[in-house]
Amino acid sequence: MTTLANSNLPESSAAPAAATTGEIEAAAKKLVRRGDVAKCPVCGVGIDPDAYHCAKCRNYFCYHCRTRLLSTDTQVQCLNQECDYYAKLVCGVCDLPHDKEETPSVYAEPEDGYWPLWLVISVVVGAVTWYYSSFIVGALVAAGLHFGGGFGLQRCGLNIFGRERRVTHQRTSSFRTCICCKQTVKEVGPGR
Numbered sequence: 001m002t003t004l005a006n007s008n009l010p011e012s013s014a015a016p017a018a019a020t021t022g023e024i025e026a027a028a029k030k031l032v033r034r035g036d037v038a039k040c041p042v043c044g045v046g047i048d049p050d051a052y053h054c055a056k057c058r059n060y061f062c063y064h065c066r067t068r069l070l071s072t073d074t075q076v077q078c079l080n081q082e083c084d085y086y087a088k089l090v091c092g093v094c095d096l097p098h099d100k101e102e103t104p105s106v107y108a109e110p111e112d113g114y115w116p117l118w119l120v121i122s123v124v125v126g127a128v129t130w131y132y133s134s135f136i137v138g139a140l141v142a143a144g145l146h147f148g149g150g151f152g153l154q155r156c157g158l159n160i161f162g163r164e165r166r167v168t169h170q171r172t173s174s175f176r177t178c179i180c181c182k183q184t185v186k187e188v189g190p191g192r
């Protein structure tokens with residue numbers, strides 16, 4: 001649905017929860033930019049109220065709170081052309097990060113069983129049986145104990161022959177939203 005008032009605006013497809021122009025204007029009215037917007041917060045020279053960079057001292061600063069921005073600081077720009085903060089440099093404290101739960105990654109991790117120890121026990125029991133009986137009986141007892149008993153123990157929950165463990169890794173990512181229009185913003189790298 002397009003009203004007459006904003007029919008000439010471009011359709012924005014990137015915004016998941018696109019605020020209407022009215023909502024943005026209301027938010028912008030509530031937002032009060034801190035400090036003297038007509039002065040550079042670093043050197044104090046008179047500058048354009050829309051600026052976030054001082055031509056005299058060559059410093060960048062947050063458009064909203066006027067904190068000086070070093071190239072290593074987090075700095076973001078709003079991509080919403082309808083927003084008052086569009087393309088303005090804003091610090092990472094004004095445009096706070098939000099955590100987003102990602103689909104957890106699940107993978108199977110092999111877990112070694114206790115079969116070597118179990119083999120030693122089976123062979124010892126087989127050897128003792130061989131001593132009192134015959135080699136054939138001893139071998140049968142050892143094999144029967146190792147495989148039959150081993151599977152029995154495995155079914156009881158003891159890890160004899162190895163198994164796979166399901167490992168779930170919870171993943172989160174973070175994104176920042178514009179202080180004014182609440183849409184996702186672009187993080188600007190240190191080189192700007």
Ligand SMILES: [Zn+2]
Binds near residue numbers: 041042055056
């Ligand atoms: Zn300056």
Ligand SMILES: [Zn+2]
Binds near residue numbers: 092095
């Ligand atoms: Zn700021």
Ligand SMILES: [Zn+2]
Binds near residue numbers: 078079080180
């Ligand atoms: Zn914005």
